[in-house]
Amino acid sequence: MDVTIIGAWVATGLTLFIFSFLYKDNPLFKLAENLYVGVSVGYTIVKTYDTVIVYLIWKPIVENQEWTLLIPVAIGLLMLTRYVPKAAWLSRYAFAFIVGVGAGLAIPRTVSSFILKQIEDTVRPLLVLVPGDGVTFSWNLMNPASSVNVIIVLIGVSSVLFYFFFSVEHSGPGKAVARMGVLFLMIAFGAAFGYTVMARMSLLIGRLTDLIEYSDPAYGRPTLWLALVTIGTLIALSRRSRSEPPDSH
Amino acid sequence: MLKKSANCVPCLRRSASRRQVALKASSTYPRGYASALHSLRPCWMVFLNILMLIVVCGVSSAIVLAEDQLVAPTNLQAFDTPNDGGESLTVNWAPSPLDSPDARYQVLLGDAGAIDAASLKVIAEFPAQTRLVKDLKGPWWTKTAERNWHQFVIRNGKGVELKDGTAYTVTVAVLKGEERTVGPLLRATPAPNWFNWNSVNNLVLTLLFGGVVFYSIAQAKRREIFLRRIPGLDAVDEAIGRATELGKPILYLTGAHDMHDPSTIAAAVILGRVAKRTAAYETELLVPHRDPITMAVCQEITKQAYLEAGKPDLFKEDSNFFITSDQFSYTAAVDGIMLRKKPAANFFMGSYFAEALLLTETGASTGAIQIAGTDSDHQLPFFVTTCDYTLIGEELYAASAYLSREPVQLGTLRGQDIGKALILSVIGIGVLLATLGVVTQAAWPQYFLDFFKDVK
Numbered sequence: 078m079d080v081t082i083i084g085a086w087v088a089t090g091l092t093l094f095i096f097s098f099l100y101k102d103n104p105l106f107k108l109a110e111n112l113y114v115g116v117s118v119g120y121t122i123v124k125t126y127d128t129v130i131v132y133l134i135w136k137p138i139v140e141n142q143e144w145t146l147l148i149p150v151a152i153g154l155l156m157l158t159r160y161v162p163k164a165a166w167l168s169r170y171a172f173a174f175i176v177g178v179g180a181g182l183a184i185p186r187t188v189s190s191f192i193l194k195q196i197e198d199t200v201r202p203l204l205v206l207v208p209g210d211g212v213t214f215s216w217n218l219m220n221p222a223s224s225v226n227v228i229i230v231l232i233g234v235s236s237v238l239f240y241f242f243f244s245v246e247h248s249g250p251g252k253a254v255a256r257m258g259v260l261f262l263m264i265a266f267g268a269a270f271g272y273t274v275m276a277r278m279s280l281l282i283g284r285l286t287d288l289i290e291y292s293d294p295a296y297g298r299p300t301l302w303l304a305l306v307t308i309g310t311l312i313a314l315s316r317r318s319r320s321e322p323p324d325s326h
Numbered sequence: 327m328l329k330k331s332a333n334c335v336p337c338l339r340r341s342a343s344r345r346q347v348a349l350k351a352s353s354t355y356p357r358g359y360a361s362a363l364h365s366l367r368p369c370w371m372v373f374l375n376i377l378m379l380i381v382v383c384g385v386s387s388a389i390v391l392a393e394d395q396l397v398a399p400t401n402l403q404a405f406d407t408p409n410d411g412g413e414s415l416t417v418n419w420a421p422s423p424l425d426s427p428d429a430r431y432q433v434l435l436g437d438a439g440a441i442d443a444a445s446l447k448v449i450a451e452f453p454a455q456t457r458l459v460k461d462l463k464g465p466w467w468t469k470t471a472e473r474n475w476h477q478f479v480i481r482n483g484k485g486v487e488l489k490d491g492t493a494y495t496v497t498v499a500v501l502k503g504e505e506r507t508v509g510p511l512l513r514a515t516p517a518p519n520w521f522n523w524n525s526v527n528n529l530v531l532t533l534l535f536g537g538v539v540f541y542s543i544a545q546a547k548r549r550e551i552f553l554r555r556i557p558g559l560d561a562v563d564e565a566i567g568r569a570t571e572l573g574k575p576i577l578y579l580t581g582a583h584d585m586h587d588p589s590t591i592a593a594a595v596i597l598g599r600v601a602k603r604t605a606a607y608e609t610e611l612l613v614p615h616r617d618p619i620t621m622a623v624c625q626e627i628t629k630q631a632y633l634e635a636g637k638p639d640l641f642k643e644d645s646n647f648f649i650t651s652d653q654f655s656y657t658a659a660v661d662g663i664m665l666r667k668k669p670a671a672n673f674f675m676g677s678y679f680a681e682a683l684l685l686t687e688t689g690a691s692t693g694a695i696q697i698a699g700t701d702s703d704h705q706l707p708f709f710v711t712t713c714d715y716t717l718i719g720e721e722l723y724a725a726s727a728y729l730s731r732e733p734v735q736l737g738t739l740r741g742q743d744i745g746k747a748l749i750l751s752v753i754g755i756g757v758l759l760a761t762l763g764v765v766t767q768a769a770w771p772q773y774f775l776d777f778f779k780d781v782k
Binding site: 095098102106107109110113114116117118120121156159168169172175176178179180182183184185187188189192196197199200201202203204205206212227231234235238239241242243244245246247262265266267269270272273277 | 554651652661683706708718757765
């Protein structure tokens with residue numbers, strides 16, 4: 078049998094089994110779930126062995142004599158000491174190294190891109206100099222650099238920043254500013270929600286397009302047959318659970 | 327050179343016509359006057375005219391040469407790019423009066439042994455008025471040339487492969503029309519640097535901020551620091567209490583990233599607080615992981631929490647367990663756990679991607695109380711709509727201090743607030759200066775803004 082046809086049957090079956098979760102938890106979903114987890118773990122192990130053990134450790138050390146790599150290897154091996162109770166404390170050095178390096182790398186990057194860059198983009202003149210017209214206040218909402226947009230961004234950034242003050246009570250004028258911050262956050266979340274939902278819809282359309290394609294006789298109509306199998310199984314399971322006495326626990 | 331020869335032709339023609347005018351003018355003299363001279367006149371006049379022609383032609387050619395002759399880039403410097411990780415060279419050269427829109431520069435690179443420019447490879451060509459030091463990113467304290475000088479950084483890429491410790495020959499050529507003049511051949515060797523002085527501002531800001539935090543911690547040890555109410559964190563105790571009453575487990579997720587991400591570190595710290603409460607209430611804790619190192623760290627944190635709670639015997643090594651690092655198979659497995667184990671409380675802390683809604687929607691369908699905390703701004707809307715409480719952005723980082731009320735953590739939080747106040751002040755002053763610059767059309771506000779840009 079053609080490999081493409083086998084692939085079509087497997088893909089259709091697993092898609093429908095996963096979709097069966099929309100009804101309720103069932104053995105078909107469990108089958109797909111366990112298969113999915115098992116395959117991904119197997120793939121990860123092989124990929125890690127190939128990219129880390131072979132290409133990052135074995136080849137550079139054995140073939141290129143890069144002996145300095147033994148230091149990270151030793152730190153990595155310290156993690157395995159967790160399985161030896163008397164030497165388990167050694168693994169903490171490895172964790173401390175990882176967390177320390179992680180924080181050391183992340184903090185400057187975060188400060189630079191999320192704080193300082195944000196400040197730079199917020200600092201804009203409230204008025205614009207138009208050649209011929211002189212200094213004016215621009216009301217054009219479609220222009221990100223217009224005066225009105227600069228003021229909106231300035232109010233938004235300042236109020237949201239104030240909302241994240243934890244050691245100041247949000248009362249009186251502070252409460253109004255914090256409320257304004259929450260309002261800006263919710264507008265941003267709404268926009269992000271709509272944007273992401275549209276992206277998810279395109280993913281769903283992709284799966285449905287595959288199911289439609291695999292209903293073709295050239296593949297042996299796997300969508301049709303496996304949909305019948307899935308629905309039949311769910312009906313059978315539902316009837317069986319109804320006939321069984323309720324759990325006494 | 328062809329151009330210059332061609333320029334000489336009209337020069338000759340102009341001289342010839344001038345000579346004809348001079349000859350015509352000479353015929354106006356009275357006939358009998360200085361007849362001897364008259365007999366000699368055609369000879370020496372012709373000689374003088376030829377002499378004049380040579381002089382005029384020579385001078386004009388010299389002027390044309392001075393205007394058009396290309397001069398090789400002056401003060402050319404090639405050296406290892408400072409403050410980088412290696413495999414890069416920098417070339418600087420002084421601006422030239424010939425830097426016009428129709429002139430171009432070429433950067434040439436070759437092996438160290440190259441002695442002829444013809445053997446070098448052209449790796450970049452650009453208009454002569456571009457690639458100025460002032461247009462390049464980088465603070466003023468690491469600039470290697472004047473603002474109006476040219477600078478080109480050679481990096482590994484298409485057709486260029488620099489190796490640290492290997493010397494290379496570098497030069498710059500200038501082109502105008504058909505002409506091309508090559509500068510002197512220079513040698514330079516790329517090498518990595520231990521320090522990146524471009525980022526010294528980060529160090530200064532970090533030290534400054536660190537000082538503020540230490541001061542705040544000292545203050546927090548002396549007097550109580552106010553913390554505003556965070557509803558999502560108040561609900562943590564409620565969720566654990568509910569799980570205890572129902573006799574159901576608590577599910578805690580640490581997100582998609584590894585321990586390099588601050589949100590995962592924050593999630594692991596909060597896990598310690600939650601684990602301490604679950605140990606005290608003797609409630610089951612389930613922590614499925616996507617990253618093995620995060621799992622190992624969380625195992626240690628959980629163990630420590632049970633120890634601090636005085637219940638080390640209740641600690642289970644497999645309460646933290648690894649599922650898979652694949653995004654959606656992990657999601658499918660956690661969804662399965664939610665449906666089968668039916669935890670009474672679900673915590674989603676850390677960084678999340680497309681799996682966020684799949685997880686929280688399933689959790690909501692089981693009737694669990696759900697508390698999320700993330701700085702993944704694209705997933706926050708999904709958490710807000712499907713969870714009972716959501717810690718937005720920095721609230722996740724404040725959670726640990728809020729839950730523990732330890733002076734060190736409270737002081738850190740206070741220090742962060744002072745940092746935020748500083749940021750607000752900088753924004754306010756910056757906007758004021760920028761607006762003043764536009765209104766007064768003065769240059770001085772821009773100097774301050776440029777200074778700030780470099781310092782940031």
